[in-house]
Amino acid sequence: MENLINIFIKSIFIENMVFAYFFGMCSYLAVSKKVSTSAGLGIAVIFVLGITVPVNYLLEKYVLNEGALVWLSESFDNVDLSFLRFIMFIAIIASMVQLVEMVVEKFAPVLYNQLGIFLPLIAVNCAILGGSLFLQQKAFINVGEATVYGLGSGIGWFLAIVGIAAIREKIEYSNVPAPLRGLGITFIVTGLMGLAFMGFMGIKL
Amino acid sequence: MSDRDPLFSKKNLKLLSDPMNNSNPITVQVLGICSALAVTAQLKPSVVMAISVVAVLALANVIISLLRNTIPNRIRIIVQLVVIAALVILVDQILKAYVYDVSKQLSVFVGLIITNCIIMGRLEAFALGNKPWQSFLDGMGNAAGYGVILIIVGFFRELFGAGTLYGYKIIPDSWYIANGGFYENNGLMVLSPMALVAVGIIIWVQRSKNRQLIED
Numbered sequence: 001m002e003n004l005i006n007i008f009i010k011s012i013f014i015e016n017m018v019f020a021y022f023f024g025m026c027s028y029l030a031v032s033k034k035v036s037t038s039a040g041l042g043i044a045v046i047f048v049l050g051i052t053v054p055v056n057y058l059l060e061k062y063v064l065n066e067g068a069l070v071w072l073s074e075s076f077d078n079v080d081l082s083f084l085r086f087i088m089f090i091a092i093i094a095s096m097v098q099l100v101e102m103v104v105e106k107f108a109p110v111l112y113n114q115l116g117i118f119l120p121l122i123a124v125n126c127a128i129l130g131g132s133l134f135l136q137q138k139a140f141i142n143v144g145e146a147t148v149y150g151l152g153s154g155i156g157w158f159l160a161i162v163g164i165a166a167i168r169e170k171i172e173y174s175n176v177p178a179p180l181r182g183l184g185i186t187f188i189v190t191g192l193m194g195l196a197f198m199g200f201m202g203i204k205l
Numbered sequence: 206m207s208d209r210d211p212l213f214s215k216k217n218l219k220l221l222s223d224p225m226n227n228s229n230p231i232t233v234q235v236l237g238i239c240s241a242l243a244v245t246a247q248l249k250p251s252v253v254m255a256i257s258v259v260a261v262l263a264l265a266n267v268i269i270s271l272l273r274n275t276i277p278n279r280i281r282i283i284v285q286l287v288v289i290a291a292l293v294i295l296v297d298q299i300l301k302a303y304v305y306d307v308s309k310q311l312s313v314f315v316g317l318i319i320t321n322c323i324i325m326g327r328l329e330a331f332a333l334g335n336k337p338w339q340s341f342l343d344g345m346g347n348a349a350g351y352g353v354i355l356i357i358v359g360f361f362r363e364l365f366g367a368g369t370l371y372g373y374k375i376i377p378d379s380w381y382i383a384n385g386g387f388y389e390n391n392g393l394m395v396l397s398p399m400a401l402v403a404v405g406i407i408i409w410v411q412r413s414k415n416r417q418l419i420e421d
Contacts, residue, residue, distance in 0.1 A: 020397060025238035026322040083298065086316050087290040094283055123282065126239040126320045133313035179412035180405070182420030183235060187405035194398030 004148045007140075011152030014201060017127045018160035019194035024127030028161050029186060038165040039158070040114050041122075044100065046154030048122050049131050052096050053150025054143050056089050056132040064088065089132045090123075097123040127157050164190060212338065220342040224350035226415065230323045231354045232408045233418060237323035240314050241355055242400040248371045251359030253300070253307045255352030257315065259345060261292045262324050266344035269332040276333075285328050286319065293318045323351055358403045366394030 017023040024045070032038050062068055064085055069076035101119050105112045112119070122128060131153050140146045167189055176185050230236045237258075244250045268288050269276075276284050297315045300308040308315065318324065327347050332340040363369060368376035368390050380386040393399055412418045 022239045022242040022397065022400075023317075025242065026236060029235050029238065083294060086294055086297070086319055087287065089316075090286050090290050090319055094286060120282070123286070124320045124322060124325050126317050129320045130239075130313060130317055133316045137312070177409075178419050179416075180409050183232070184405050184408040184412065187401045187408065191398040191401035191405065194401060195396075198396060198398065 004145065007145055007148050008152040011149050012156040012159070013197065014203060015153075016156040016160060016197050017130070017153050018157060018190070019197040021130060023130040024125045024157055027121060027125050028157075028164065028190075029183070032161055032165040032168055032186070035162060035165045035169060037114060038161045040111055042154075042158030042161050044104070044115060044119060044122055045125065045127060045157050046151060048093075048097060048100055048128055049150045049154035049157075050147065051100075051150075052093050052128060053131050053135065053153075054147040055092055055096070057135055057140065057143055057146035059088060059092065060085070060135060085133075085136075089129060093128050093132070094123045127153070160193070163193065167193075217339060217342055220339060221346040221349075224343075224346040225353060226350075226411070227418070229350045229354065229411075230326075230347050231351055231404065232411055234323075234326065236326045237321045237351055238404075240317055240321055241351065241358070242404065243397065244311055244314050245355055245359040245362055245400050245403075246366065246395055246397075247310075247363045248356070248359040250307055250310050251355045252352075252371075253304060254311060254314065255348070255355045257296045257300070258318060258321065258323070258351055259348040261289065261296055261318055262327060262348040263341055263344035264292055265289050265324055266327060266332040266340040267337050269328050270335060270337045270340035273333050281333070282325075285325060289324055289328075290319050323347060354404070354407060357407060358400055361403060362394045362399065365391045366399075 015021070018025070018028055027041065031041050060068075062071065064081045066080035066082065067077045068081075069079050097120060100122075101112075104115070104119065131150055135146060135149075138149065140149065164186065168186060171185060171189070180188070224230060228234060231238060231241055240254060240258075244254045265285075265288055269285060272284070293316065296318070297308070300311070300315060327344060331343045335343070360370070363371075364375060368374065368388075376388060376390075378384055380388040382389055
């Protein structure tokens with residue numbers, strides 16, 4: 001239990017998707033003009049990460065790793081499919097996003113209309129694929145840890161995008177030098193937020 | 206019409222040169238930021254990353270452009286992802302075979318070329334509606350515009366952060382305070398947030414020179 005809480009806190013603050021690894025920057029910059037839409041996208045990302053990370057964890061453990069197919073037949077113990085990782089992960093992610101899209105359309109049409117084009121675009125959000133690709137480095141021991149990691153990373157991304165959206169709403173009223181307006185100042189503000197988040201780095205969990 | 210255009214007509218060259226400045230993928234179109242920032246702490250991974258993206262984008266553009274009349278509209282995203290993923294697997298295996306240390310350093314970011322928005326963006330916006338040769342040039346141009354920013358950021362971050370360039374010492378040892386000099390590496394440049402600030406400054410410089418890009 002303690003272990004799970006550690007992974008959770010770590011993935012939200014210390015290894016924040018946006019500030020530590022720059023994952024999902026494209027939609028982070030494009031959708032962060034208003035707090036309400038960015039919150040909707042953030043929730044969708046939490047949801048998709050929470051599903052795809054454990055699914056990909058199982059896929060990697062029981063299909064892709066060297067010797068992972070032993071449960072099918074003893075003769076498969078030297079089959080190594082790990083070079084197929086990228087294509088399998090992206091296939092899982094694309095189909096999960098499609099599923100989420102259908103569910104949201106059916107049960108929450110308001111949210112569906114708000115998110116519009118950004119819902120299908122989650123499939124190409126690097127935060128999602130990045131979360132799955134990091135599984136290999138993290139070496140989680142069971143699927144529970146992977147789920148917690150996925151959810152925590154999603155919440156970290158949610159916090160980051162809502163934070164920058166709130167700041168951008170305020171920046172509207174400031175007198176920024178003309179060439180920096182819009183994109184430039186958003187980059188620099190994100191850099192400063194990233195420096196602030198580095199303050200969590202020393203924490204050992 | 207365009208069949209009779211010479212291979213390097215003015216229009217075609219513009220496809221190559223525009224992304225360098227007026228429609229740079231990173232500073233103007235805001236595509237492909239993730240990988241641009243994460244790999245630029247040193248020059249070498251930046252260069253390798255830039256070359257990988259050039260290869261993947263140019264080839265993916267050509268393949269999708271060849272297939273553009275046969276792909277059903279509804280499943281085009283999946284088709285594009287499969288083409289990109291196959292190319293990225295190739296690049297990944299080649300990097301692992303020939304420059305293993307850099308490939309370790311880039312870790313997950315090679316895989317993330319798949320979700321690099323530049324590639325999807327150019328496939329959607331250009332390759333689906335244009336001939337293979339033009340698509341090839343467009344892919345080269347955009348990937349090069351991306352690579353230029355990567356290399357500029359990598360250059361400054363490695364020079365000021367570690368005093369080296371491409372792994373070679375640039376700042377003489379005798380300048381450092383430890384050896385009785387006056388100079389100290391700026392540790393901040395190695396940290397990831399400085400990449401964002403560096404890109405912000407590049408945007409500032411570019412838009413001061415080219416005022417029609419200014420947002421209001």
